[in-house]
Amino acid sequence: MxxxxxxxxTTPVEPRVLEAMLPYFSQVFGNAASKDHEFGYQASQAVEQARGQVAALLNARPEEMIFTSGATEANNLALFGVAEKYAERGDHIITCVTEHKAVLDGAKRLERLGKHVTYLPVDSHGMVDLDELRAAITPRTVLISLMAANNEIGTLAPLAEIGGIAREHNVLFHSDATQAAGYVPLDVQRMQIDLLSLSAHKMYGPKGVGALYVRRSNPRVSLAPQLHGGGHERGLRSGTLNVPGIVGLGAAAALARRExxxxxxxxxxxxxxxxxxxxxxxxxxxxxxxxxxxxxxxxxxxxxxxxxxxxxxxxxxxxxxxxxxxxxxxxxxxxxxxxxxxxxxxxxxxxxxxxxxxxxxxxxxxxxxxxxxxxxxxxxxxxx
Ligand SMILES: Cc1ncc(COP(=O)(O)O)c(C=O)c1O
The missing domain is CATH 3.90.1150.10 (Aspartate Aminotransferase, domain 1)
Incomplete structure (x- = not known):
């Protein structure tokens, strides 16, 4: 064996998660944006329930969750969405050398587009030095993107401290929490996180679905959408919603929170x-x-x-x-x-x-x- x-x-889909998803493939198959009839309405109800379940895992509000195709897309939306929207305020981003490629490759692309990126080093345990983080912030810094847990060595970042530093300097804080979500407590209020990426398939949900938390107050974060179309997800991520996947993500988040x-x-x-x-x-x-x-x-x-x-x-x-x-x-x-x-x-x-x-x-x-x-x-x- x-x-x-x-x-x-990746993780297998948990049987209870699969069970929650199954009706949404061919019974409740409506388009969640077609709320004028029962089919669409039921699908949208399921999506909103999942939004609440994912938000609860992070101590966020349901309307602060944007569904995506996974953490890669969520990271891209956070990086490019902030870089574009806040271009007048600044052009500098801080991240770290041990980030996942879903952040690093986006950061490199931003450099090619004329932005400035600081890649903080880590110590022999994989930790960023908070004094180096403080020293890297300039008046042109718009975003700090540091992962919650490293996908190779498992090192956890001191999120609350990083959030405090970001807030003190009026810089947005994004965290790629793909490996941490569902495994360690995450609280976007206490940790002062402004944007957070997660993915269903790392916590016993299906592949191809994830979410980006986008803070809506204190401060209200604006993003430039990176996928344009029908205006789904408050205009931030157009495209027909993956209802069974989203239901699976919600069920996985609820299960993770309980257990x-x-x-x-x-x-x-x-x-x-x-x-x-x-x-x-x-x-x-x-x-x-x-x-x-x-x-x-x-x-x-x-x-x-x-x-x-x-x-x-x-x-x-x-x-x-x-x-x-x-x-x-x-x-x-x-x-x-x-x-x-x-x-x-x-x-x-x-x-x-x-x-x-x-x-x-x-x-x-x-x-x-x-x-x-x-x-x-x-x-x-x-x-x-
Ligand atoms: C830390 C981290 N970020 C992002 C990703 C990409 O996630 P997804 O597969 O949902 O695009 C992964 C997956 O390997 C990851 O471990």
């Missing part, structure tokens, strides 16, 4: 068990990321001497990742591990375990056994 430990790449604490404890215990086993049996194994401020279900480790790509390919029983799936077409070292400052060997020799609802203690024990066995085999070969 194959053990799935790549939950940062977050219990799941986090379960996942943290499994993760710690796995780390314990690897530490006990593998000489020189090291943790990538922050020892405490990290996602409960993430474990990223460096194993000296392995080439992680080949290593993973050899593990037929276990589905793991070397880093971000979204960049795995290119055989370049992970930009996240490189940014920690340990050099290429570490970036090529690291494994990412993403634990999830389907994993249990027996699977963790087996996964550790498989990895340890393979490391021992490789190291024995090298001795000859």
């Amino acid at each position: 194959l053990i799935y430990m790549d939950h940062h790449a 977050m604490q219990r799941q986090a404890t379960l996942l943290r215990n499994l993760r710690d068990q796995l780390w314990q086993l690897l530490q006990t049996h593998i000489d020189g194994v090291a943790l990538n990321g922050h020892p405490d401020a990290r996602l409960p279900h993430n474990l990223n480790v460096y194993i000296p001497g392995i080439e992680s790509r080949a290593f993973i390919a050899g593990l037929k029983e276990l589905a793991l990742a070397t880093g971000s799936a979204c960049t795995s077409a290119a055989v370049e070292p992970s930009h996240v591990i490189m940014a920690l400052g340990f050099g290429e060997e570490r970036a090529h020799g690291s494994l990412r375990f993403g634990l999830g609802r389907s994993n249990d203690a027996a699977q963790v024990a087996r996964a550790a056994e498989v990895v340890v066995g393979r490391v021992e085999q490789l190291r024995a070969l090298r001795r000859f």
